[in-house]
Amino acid sequence: MSRLLLRISVWSLIILSIGELLFAADTITAGQSIRDGTDTLISSFQSFELGFFSPGNSNNRYLGIWYKISPGTVVWVANRNNPITDKNGVLTVNNDGNLVLLNGEKSIIWSSNSSKLPLDTLLSGMxxxxxxxxxxxxxxxxxxxxxxxxxxxxTYRLDITELPQLILRTGSKKVDNGMDTDFVAFP
Incomplete structure (x- = not known):
């Protein structure tokens, strides 16, 4: 089989998760990896950084993307439901061309082949x-x-049961966020 060079950008990590298409210059290719504690990727405009982090006082490790100028402001987390418990995480590209996050035992923790993930940050263009x-x-x-x-x-989601509107809920309770979030429908 001929050698295939796969180029996956920092943006592609987000995009593969939400099904959109954007472009960036910084890449991880087949045969390369990002290791916890030693490697990160930085977007071409120096806005975002991808790497491993521990939120708050946690010892768990997550793969995420944060604002480069504000590392505490995480905008996306790959393994939200499946933390890595040590600093042996590795992000790499598998033979199928998917990004895979591995723990120290080489078990897959997350893959860009996932079909659906809840997000926690709305960025421009999403x-x-x-x-x-x-x-x-x-x-x-x-x-x-x-x-x-x-x-x-x-959750913050679009309710389309009646007139479409963005609704903030905690559990099943609707929260009044003080914002006028109703959409105006035009014929």
Whole structure:
């Protein structure tokens, strides 16, 4: 089999998770890896950084993307529900061309081949709401706590049961966020 050079960008990591398409110059290629504690990728405009981190006072490790100028402001976490318990995590490209996150035992913790992940940050250009053709919903989910990025009780999603509007909920309770989030429908 001929050698195939796969180019995966920092943005592709986000995009593969949410099904969008963007471009960036910084890449990880087949045969390369990002190791916890030694490697990160920085976007071409120096805005974002991808690497391993421990949130708050946690000892658990996660693969994430944060603002380069504000490392504490994490905008995406790959393994929200599956933390790595040591500093032996590795991000690499598998034979199928997917990004895979491995723990110290070489078990797959996360893969870009995932079909659906809840997000916690809305960045410019990202979509929120329903794809009425496919039924796929994009919405935001809070972290459980400052130490735990697993999905918490709060969601921010588009309610289309009546007049479409963005709704903030904690559990099943609608929260008044003080913002006028109703959409105006035009004929």
């Amino acid at each position: 979509k929120l709401g329903w794809n009425l053709r496919t039924g796929f919903e994009r919405y935001l989910t809070s972290w459980r706590s400052a130490d735990d990025p697993s999905p918490g009780d709060s």
